[in-house]
Amino acid sequence: MRLRNKPWAIKLVNEHPESVLQNPDPEKKIDWAARFGNDHPIEIEVGSGKGHFITTLAEKxxxxxxxxxxxxxxxxGIILRTKLEKGLDNLQILRGDAANIDLFFAENTTDVIYLNFSDPWPKTRHKKRRLTYKSFLAKYKQVLKTDGQIQFKTDNAGLFAYSVQSMNNFGMHFDFVSVDLHHEKPEILEKNIETEYEHKFAAKGNPIYALWANFLS
Ligand code: SAM
Structure with missing residues (x-):
């Protein structure tokens, strides 16, 4: 999804380097504890879009x-505006490419990586760009703690099938798999935070696919 450029959002990002890190130097590890002012556990959403999911989670x-x-x-900039409005000191925004996630975070530091409605890249020749391609999984494994988890949601059946296969081939284990998340048991549903895309596709009646997986051997 490509958003139309909004000058106010770009200006806001440039005015708040304490909240948004832009294309950091890959040679230098980011000191996340210094940026947050504490060493609480870290969770990452890759491809947050307008950020409803991550800002709600941070607030909770x-x-x-x-x-x-x-x-x-x-x-x-849109995520930042919400962060500032809600005073979310426990949310940082990293403007960069997930292909460099292993340079942005030290090994064995992250509890959960969320992949929500990632771009499907349906053409086979683009499969290396899918955020569940094996090169991405290898980087997530590095960044996640041993018992860390990937939580993935999509409305795209092709991307879901591909991701299950890719994770299985990588030797990952599945803690939860659903081909219709919005009709799961209440204890699952009450924990679910909808993303912008999820809201839109679920309203059209599309099933939402979800899985939680880990790299434990
Ligand atoms: N997660 C949001 C949701 O569910 O509403 C947005 C989904 S949108 C389809 C995908 C988002 O991922 C876009 O905002 C896009 O810019 C971002 N994105 C795509 N590839 C990315 C990458 N390699 N690294 C970081 N973000 C990426």
């Missing part, structure tokens, strides 16, 4: 730290 869990990793500056 002040005891944890959250990083929204997002390619687009305009999206980063």
């Amino acid at each position: 869990h002040p005891e944890k730290n959250y990083v929204a990793l997002e390619l687009q500056t305009t999206a980063a």
